[in-house]
Amino acid sequence: MSRSPLLLRFLAQALLDPQQRRRLSEISFQDAGHGFDVFGLHPEWVQGMVALFQPLYKHWFRVSSHGAQNIPKQGAAILASNHSGMIPIDGTMIYCDVVSNTDPPRVPRPVTDHFVPALPVVSSIYARCGTVGGSRGNVHALLERGELLLIFPEGVPGIDKDFSERYQLRPFRVGVAEMAIRHRTPVIPVAVIGAEEQFPLRLRLPIHTFGAPYVPLSPIPLPLPVHYHIHYGEPLNLYEGRSAADADDPEIASAAASQVQAAVQALIKRGLSERKGVFT
Amino acid sequence: MKGALVTGATTPVGAAIVAQLLKDQVASPVLAVGAESYEDVKGLFPQPEVIYVQADLTRSRELRTLLFAPAKAHNVETVIHTALHRAAHATGSRVHQLNVESTRELLRLCEDHPTIRTFVLRSHAEIYRVRAVEPEIIDERHPIDLSPQIAQWLRDRAEADLTTCASIGLSSLSIRVLRCAECLAPDTGSQLFDYLGSQICFQPLGFDPMINLISLPDLARAFALATVAESSGIFNIPGKDTLPLSVLIEKWGQTSVPVPSVLLSPLYWLRNKVIGSDFVYDLNRFRFHFSAVMDGHRAERLLHYTPQSAIMWPAH
Numbered sequence: 001m002s003r004s005p006l007l008l009r010f011l012a013q014a015l016l017d018p019q020q021r022r023r024l025s026e027i028s029f030q031d032a033g034h035g036f037d038v039f040g041l042h043p044e045w046v047q048g049m050v051a052l053f054q055p056l057y058k059h060w061f062r063v064s065s066h067g068a069q070n071i072p073k074q075g076a077a078i079l080a081s082n083h084s085g086m087i088p089i090d091g092t093m094i095y096c097d098v099v100s101n102t103d104p105p106r107v108p109r110p111v112t113d114h115f116v117p118a119l120p121v122v123s124s125i126y127a128r129c130g131t132v133g134g135s136r137g138n139v140h141a142l143l144e145r146g147e148l149l150l151i152f153p154e155g156v157p158g159i160d161k162d163f164s165e166r167y168q169l170r171p172f173r174v175g176v177a178e179m180a181i182r183h184r185t186p187v188i189p190v191a192v193i194g195a196e197e198q199f200p201l202r203l204r205l206p207i208h209t210f211g212a213p214y215v216p217l218s219p220i221p222l223p224l225p226v227h228y229h230i231h232y233g234e235p236l237n238l239y240e241g242r243s244a245a246d247a248d249d250p251e252i253a254s255a256a257a258s259q260v261q262a263a264v265q266a267l268i269k270r271g272l273s274e275r276k277g278v279f280t
Numbered sequence: 281m282k283g284a285l286v287t288g289a290t291t292p293v294g295a296a297i298v299a300q301l302l303k304d305q306v307a308s309p310v311l312a313v314g315a316e317s318y319e320d321v322k323g324l325f326p327q328p329e330v331i332y333v334q335a336d337l338t339r340s341r342e343l344r345t346l347l348f349a350p351a352k353a354h355n356v357e358t359v360i361h362t363a364l365h366r367a368a369h370a371t372g373s374r375v376h377q378l379n380v381e382s383t384r385e386l387l388r389l390c391e392d393h394p395t396i397r398t399f400v401l402r403s404h405a406e407i408y409r410v411r412a413v414e415p416e417i418i419d420e421r422h423p424i425d426l427s428p429q430i431a432q433w434l435r436d437r438a439e440a441d442l443t444t445c446a447s448i449g450l451s452s453l454s455i456r457v458l459r460c461a462e463c464l465a466p467d468t469g470s471q472l473f474d475y476l477g478s479q480i481c482f483q484p485l486g487f488d489p490m491i492n493l494i495s496l497p498d499l500a501r502a503f504a505l506a507t508v509a510e511s512s513g514i515f516n517i518p519g520k521d522t523l524p525l526s527v528l529i530e531k532w533g534q535t536s537v538p539v540p541s542v543l544l545s546p547l548y549w550l551r552n553k554v555i556g557s558d559f560v561y562d563l564n565r566f567r568f569h570f571s572a573v574m575d576g577h578r579a580e581r582l583l584h585y586t587p588q589s590a591i592m593w594p595a596h
Contacts, residue, residue: 034521
């Protein structure tokens with residue numbers, strides 16, 4: 001689990017062209033001394049996972065990226081996205097999209113729900129690719145290190161939506177806004193269009209192994225080959241006109257969270273109006 | 281220059297601290313306190329500035345005599361308390377007496393002492409609670425593991441730490457609690473050292489947490505810096521090596537064998553019965569699943585401590 005297994009190296013060789021491999025070899029990270037950062041990220045794993053998901057990203061979902069220039073080239077920032085699609089394929093596609101469309105390539109640090117670090121195998125693979133558990137301390141530490149965070153402020157209720165409720169955001173948790181104000185960090189609203197339709201039918205098995213709220217199941221074995229559109233909005237500087245201490249004010253934090261939600265909802269609306277069809 | 285007193289001086293950590301205090305010229309003379317007789321440890325302290333004192337810290341009278349006779353006579357200003365039972369299997373009231381009650385008594389006597397001004401406790405990163413929901417980067421405000429099922433080895437360490445912390449601000453002493461990363465060296469009470477003593481190291485299947493380790497030179501340097509620091513309080517003392525458990529096993533030259541988590545406790549219980557190792561899986565269960573790396577910013581800012589020396593990996 002520690003080193004990039006041979007399979008991932010092979011995938012990187014086989015699926016990435018030399019230019020992509022050269023780009024991804026430039027991934028910068030804060031090495032804690034043995035080739036890993038303190039959270040367990042390893043650049044070879046990032047390269048291998050981007051290669052592994054390349055066929056999905058390029059050929060299955062045919063991801064179109066819009067506004068990636070809004071992602072800061074350096075420094076702490078938070079990508080706040082809508083969440084959907086039964087399983088977090090949307091997170092993986094945003095991850096691949098950010099790595100592919102930033103120069104030099106930036107590795108977003110997805111922040112997962114509390115139960116994810118308790119999942120065997122998944123937790124280790126996620127950690128090698130840069131994912132961290134969703135605790136306040138982890139987010140604080142990453143922002144202090146100038147990392148780019150990927151957060152789904154809807155949480156699990158976002159991914160749990162029924163098909164009839166697609167593109168209707170669940171209430172955003174205030175943590176993102178609070179952290180952005182406290183750390184003087186821009187929030188980049190992100191809208192993923194397409195993921196809501198990838199699993200139109202779903203079941204929830206009431207199995208709570210490792211603390212998961214349920215086990216998702218779909219009668220369709222594979223996600224439908226919908227066309228993903230990922231839109232990045234203009235950065236929101238929620239801290240402007242607010243002091244770091246304002247992050248402790250529940251009303252201010254709540255208002256800032258609503259501001260982020262409104263920005264994501266507006267991006268979704270724009271994205272839906274611009275797309276020609278679910279599969280095209 | 282004022283003197284210092286180091287308890288547990290005959291352990292590798294204690295001896296390294298004694299040597300570092302003299303090397304950095306932060307204290308002289310140094311009273312090295314151990315349970316062993318002078319004959320047994322004669323070669324351990326070749327320095328002329330070291331005065332070896334044999335004392336049983338679990339006996340209140342001996343403790344009082346130690347502080348109010350040789351320590352007072354040599355103008356001791358700093359007490360560095362590192363003595364505690366290292367064996368994880370050692371339990372009972374006698375073990376508790378050394379681990380906790382002697383710390384409490386030592387602290388109380390230091391408060392009444394005419395020359396002692398500073399009390400430094402060696403505490404341990406293992407006392408922090410490690411769970412899936414907790415942050416992976418641990419600062420000094422991180423919760424301590426006080427769950428009812430923890431073993432005495434951990435509970436005593438937590439109690440000694442909190443006993444000392446409770447006096448910060450109340451006592452006339454300047455108290456510094458150094459919560460140190462695990463020191464991967466023999467006879468230091470390191471559970472990981474015992475774990476790595478086997479050629480086959482069983483690891484929870486599907487988990488590979490990040491672990492931070494400190495070298496003996498860094499540990500000794502942190503105590504020398506704490507001796508002369510002006511700030512009091514709690515300080516995390518991380519080491520230079522932060523790596524996944526599987527890489528640690530590999531660098532130590534052993535073989536990692538992933539095993540379902542539920543089998544690890546009985547497997548290691550069986551191994552202890554057959555081979556007699558001091559490694560207790562249940563003490564390490566959570567940190568073998570979830571990452572825990574100490575944040576040393578406070579020590580960097582106030583003690584000017586940054587880790588410098590990496591672990592000496594065995595040649596293989």
